[in-house]
Amino acid sequence: MIEKYKQDICEIGRRLYNRELVAANDGNISIKVDENKLLITPTMMSKGYMVEDDIILIDYYGNVLMGSKKPSSEYLLHTTVYKNRQDINAIVHAHPVTASAFAVCSRPVDMRYMPEAIMSLGVFPVAEYARPGTKELALSIMPYINNHNGCLLSNHGAVCWSKDVYSAYYLMEQLEFYCKTSLIAEQIGSPKIIP
Numbered sequence: 001m002i003e004k005y006k007q008d009i010c011e012i013g014r015r016l017y018n019r020e021l022v023a024a025n026d027g028n029i030s031i032k033v034d035e036n037k038l039l040i041t042p043t044m045m046s047k048g049y050m051v052e053d054d055i056i057l058i059d060y061y062g063n064v065l066m067g068s069k070k071p072s073s074e075y076l077l078h079t080t081v082y083k084n085r086q087d088i089n090a091i092v093h094a095h096p097v098t099a100s101a102f103a104v105c106s107r108p109v110d111m112r113y114m115p116e117a118i119m120s121l122g123v124f125p126v127a128e129y130a131r132p133g134t135k136e137l138a139l140s141i142m143p144y145i146n147n148h149n150g151c152l153l154s155n156h157g158a159v160c161w162s163k164d165v166y167s168a169y170y171l172m173e174q175l176e177f178y179c180k181t182s183l184i185a186e187q188i189g190s191p192k193i194i195p
């Protein structure tokens with residue numbers, strides 16, 4: 001199972017990078033293995049070029065159990081979600097251009113324009129600002145873990161959680177699609193809010 005999960009993480013990394021949902025070495029992906037272990041992407045490496053050996057198995061304290069690379073400094077963001085949602089098995093954190101611009105403006109993504117978005121994504125609130133890679137960043141998402149599929153990280157990017165890594169990735173893709181469509185619609189004219 002672990003080998004399959006590693007392949008999935010590499011595949012999602014390529015998709016994130018190819019769709020410009022992350023730049024350079026940004027973003028991180030994890031899959032929960034059990035109640036105390038997760039597979040996570042390495043720090044300082046492009047998510048578009050990872051191979052299975054680059055993926056690291058860590059415990060919830062960040063100790064490396066398998067792998068030679070250094071795990072993402074954002075692992076606390078991931079363990080915070082896993083500890084609070086038993087139904088969540090994968091997390092994708094990325095910096096999609098439009099969703100990140102919403103995060104910079106502290107504008108929640110409320111899906112007011114498209115019914116499909118509200119059904120599949122729900123509302124994406126903006127977590128309070130905290131520096132990347134800190135415990136404070138992990139704590140900033142606490143108010144949103146139980147009732148949302150993800151949230152924006154103020155002045156930073158977005159994080160999505162779901163039952164598996166493909167679903168978490170699709171949430172990120174849809175979030176960026178919705179943010180981009182809203183932005184263009186607002187530039188074109190006066191978008192209509194769904195009744």
Ligand SMILES: [Zn+2]
Pocket residue numbers: 026027093094095132156157
């Ligand atoms: Zn980030």
